[in-house]
Amino acid sequence: MATVSRVQLSTNFFLDEFTRSQIAARRGIDMSVCQGDVIYFNLRRLCRRVLQPLRDALGPTHISSGYRPPKLNRLIGGAPTSQHQYGQAADLVVTGHTPLEVATWLRDHVTGYDQLIHEYGAWVHVSVPSAALPEPARMERLTAIKVPRLIGKPRTVYMPGLIAIDDALARHNNHKEAA
Numbered sequence: 001m002a003t004v005s006r007v008q009l010s011t012n013f014f015l016d017e018f019t020r021s022q023i024a025a026r027r028g029i030d031m032s033v034c035q036g037d038v039i040y041f042n043l044r045r046l047c048r049r050v051l052q053p054l055r056d057a058l059g060p061t062h063i064s065s066g067y068r069p070p071k072l073n074r075l076i077g078g079a080p081t082s083q084h085q086y087g088q089a090a091d092l093v094v095t096g097h098t099p100l101e102v103a104t105w106l107r108d109h110v111t112g113y114d115q116l117i118h119e120y121g122a123w124v125h126v127s128v129p130s131a132a133l134p135e136p137a138r139m140e141r142l143t144a145i146k147v148p149r150l151i152g153k154p155r156t157v158y159m160p161g162l163i164a165i166d167d168a169l170a171r172h173n174n175h176k177e178a179a
């Protein structure tokens, strides 16, 4: 059996962890990333700056979504401007820690991230600025919640800060009553 060497992005992270997608496989979407491409450099920056320090401190970190080519991003309903499309973002969970604990750890120990989002109490989304542009890191922190609508699917609302989902929902409802 042929052995394919894995492309290493940092001590514990490898490129294939960011290019795995069942939907892409089913739809035949090309997930390959060339080592000279800006997507590769963005993923490497994400690993070295954010994910490896997290992994060193909290332990095994599972990437549930990394790089998404635009076609895949559309299929799964990602935001049209999603940084996943450029390899700048990852969704992750850490064994034995809640997403809020993980997001809070990143806020307190890492600098140079672009967006840090506690998403629905289910995972953490974190991104870095593109390696191709001199844009500053925003270090923006948000909590995403699903808010029911009278008709149709619940919509996503972003609340400032990293907070528990119950608190975010309560804050959202109070704000609505006050408005």
Ligand SMILES: [Zn+2]
Pocket (backbone or CB within 6 Å): 065, 084, 089, 090, 091, 125, 126
């Ligand atoms: Zn994400």
